[in-house]
Amino acid sequence: MRCAVLKELRHALDLETRPDPIPAEGQLVVELHAAALNRRDYWITQGLYPGIQLPVVLGSDGAGTVLAAGSTEDAGWVGQAVVINPGWDWGEDPRVQSDRFRILGMPDDGTLATHVVVPTEYVAPKPPDYSWHEAAALPLAGVTAYRACCTRGRLESADRVLITGIGGGVATMALMWARSAGAAIAVTSSSPQKIEQAQHLGASAGFLYTDASWPEACLEQFGRPTLIVDGAGGPGYNVLIDLLAPGGRLVNYGATAGAPPKLDLFKVFWKQLDLQGSTMGSPDDFAQMLESVRRQGVRPVIDSVFPLERINDAMERLAGKDHFGKIVIDCGS
Amino acid sequence: MRCAVLKELRHALDLETRPDPIPAEGQLVVELHAAALNRRDYWITQGLYPGIQLPVVLGSDGAGTVLAAGSTEDAGWVGQAVVINPGWDWGEDPRVQSDRFRILGMPDDGTLATHVVVPTEYVAPKPPDYSWHEAAALPLAGVTAYRACCTRGRLESADRVLITGIGGGVATMALMWARSAGAAIAVTSSSPQKIEQAQHLGASAGFLYTDASWPEACLEQFGRPTLIVDGAGGPGYNVLIDLLAPGGRLVNYGATAGAPPKLDLFKVFWKQLDLQGSTMGSPDDFAQMLESVRRQGVRPVIDSVFPLERINDAMERLAGKDHFGKIVIDCGS
Known part of the structure; x- marks a missing residue:
């Protein structure tokens, strides 16, 4: 491999x-067709993640074909x-x-590879109409956004959803879940291009958070959000509290x-x-x-594809700060 | 009157x-047998409440006998x-x-009186086994604590509930709801006497928040709370976040x-x-x-009774800071 x-x-x-x-x-070997990157992979390379053990094969997201099973019942x-x-x-x-919870790709060897070993309980059938790239782009950002929006945020069609920092994998998947729920959507970004991309994907409004008057613009053009999905916190957090319906x-x-x-x-x-609070x-x-995904045809947004x-x-x-959606790795098999 | x-x-x-x-x-006149005070009454006398209009008959809590109805159907x-x-x-x-929400006793004339005018929709039968004093002590603190613990906090028998600042009307009612749910209860106070009183009412542990090591004592003697009911905020708020399970x-x-x-x-x-956040x-x-109250026999705690x-x-x-539970006013009728 x-x-x-x-x-x-x-x-x-x-x-x-x-x-x-x-x-x-109890394990399977999966021959990976595609993997995808997460911000976590970057934090690990920078030493900004708890409990780092090296060397490690990075990568949390992967999709492929099961090559071998360690148990006859699998x-x-x-x-x-x-x-x-x-x-x-x-x-x-x-x-x-x-306390035992961990994410594939540290300390366990991950998906930036042609093969990965996975306990059988952690595989699921690929959504049949997804490409391999889409399937690899879904898992970690998809489940993090799903939990934040749906399980924790109780997203409904009547919601007016504000998603901050659009472009990141989780934020972009949050946009897709909000759209599939039929909610009204606004986004923030520091990039006019990303706001435009979000509007193509279904956001009805977008605001540059680098402009201090963005909350007033949001009140005028979008109204008070009933649900805000945020990954930033920081000084802007109380602005969000103020804005919230x-x-x-x-x-x-x-x-x-x-x-x-x-x-406040x-x-x-x-x-x-x-x-x-919500994580993973x-x-x-x-x-x-x-x-x-099966019922509503939600698809992840792919920024770019690189060979392994x-x-x-x-x-x-x-x-960098330029990507919008997921960076996918083609594992070549 | x-x-x-x-x-x-x-x-x-x-x-x-x-x-x-x-x-x-659509109104009733209630001949009041008892009323009760709330911290709100004090804030109003100090000018620390929004939209004060004077003169006003203070008082939000009351229980009595309906004397007259303005509509034949009532x-x-x-x-x-x-x-x-x-x-x-x-x-x-x-x-x-x-935005129209308001609490009886400002701007509407309240219950520190022998008679009060109330829209029919805002009266309910007195719990039959309650005294007049208990019935008057229940409403505002009772519903505030009920919403905080039950509606918002989703209190369950398996919870370990920490109630801060025991002695106040809402905190003391929160203790009663937590006890009636069968939850384990701890309290904080700056007064050893209040902690002792809370223990008589069913708290299994109590901590002086004036002692900086109280969170460690709580971890040792009570464990991590699964639900905290707090009316203070301030610098101690992050201590509560840290302590929370x-x-x-x-x-x-x-x-x-x-x-x-x-x-944090x-x-x-x-x-x-x-x-x-929860209010009223x-x-x-x-x-x-x-x-x-009917099903579980919960009763408010009465600190003292004064004639009108x-x-x-x-x-x-x-x-002052000495009362534990509700200060009740006997309206004399």
Whole structure:
């Protein structure tokens, strides 16, 4: 097998050839047709992730064909087209992941490879009308956005949804879930191009958050959002609280802009707000997401496709700010 | 009728005799047997409440006998023992109050009187085994605590509930709802006496929040709370976020200690927390609260009883920090 290995922090990934893996009891080997990158892969290369163990094959998202099964009762999977659920050992509580929870691609070797070893419980049939690239683009961003919007945010068709920082994988999938629910959608970005792209995908309004008057523009052109999906936090967090409709929900799947420097708790209780945290998703979230994909034809947005041999060009695009949607890796098989 | 009137901010209430009120179409006149004070009454006397209009008869909580009805179809209420729902014009949305929402006792003349005029929709039969004092102590603190704990906080028997600032009317009612749900209960206070009183009422643990090591003591003696009911906010808010069990809820019905100086949003998303605002309650909350009182025999805690003629002594006790539970006014009829 070929694989992209992180051996040293803040260095390029090394492309290596290793012996093809052999599945143990309860495991499958998947021959990967495509993988996809997540912001997490970048954080790991920068040493900004808890519990880093090197060397590791990075990559959480993958889709491919099952090549071999370690248990005879799993033999039916061989030859099947699958997507991989990258959230492992969630645990028993649907509300929160266990201490054992981890994401494929650190410490377990991940999907930036031609082959990957996966416990049988973490594969699911590929949505039949998806391309391999689409199937690989879905899992981690899809389930994170699904949980944030649907499981946690209780997204409904009557909602007016504001999605901040459009262009990122999760934000873009949130846009797709909001569109499939029939909700009204607005987005924010620092890039006029990304706002235009979001409008092509179904957003009815978009605002440059670099313009300090964007909240007033939002009130005028879109109205108060009933659901905000945010991955930034930071000083802008209280602006979102202010903007939110009474009775609204603000769901955070991250805080890339840091901890908000205060919290306007008076507005929180007087407006009866829900401020919710959400990260990744449970096996139930993953199954419900795939069901929603089947029922509603939701598709991930693909920014670009790189062959595995050009993984470091793909990582460079991930590190920049220009991509809109998922960066997919063609694993060549 | 006799009534206690606020004519000037930061002055004592004046006891006045006025003509007995006559109900208009859709109104009832209730002869009050008892009323009760709320922190809101104090804030109003200090000018720390929005939209103050003087003079006003203060008082949100009351229980009594219906004396007269303004409409023939309401004649069946005459002679009935009732409690008054003080939350008026909530509006159509169960999630949040409308702009018209107001609480009895400003601008509408309230219950610190021998008689009060109330729209028929805001009376309900008095819980039959309640005393008049208990019935008057229930409404505003009861529905605020009910909404915070049950409607918003989704209180269950498996919960470990932490109630901060025990002694206040809402906190003490929250303790009663948590006990009736069969949850484990801990409290915080700055007073060892109040902690002891809470333990007599069913709290299994109590912590002096003036002792900086109280969170460690809570972890040791009680464990991580799954539901926190807080009316303070302020710098202690992030301590509560830290203490909360993964997947837990932190419900605020106020922020008497001010806006928290930061928000640890990383813990919020990683622990999948819900930070929720709640205030007062809807007509549904009020009806469900009374149903819960009937089914589970929950009773409010009464701190002290003053006759209406001694209203300013009662207001002085409200302004202090010593009371535990509700300050009740005996309206003498």
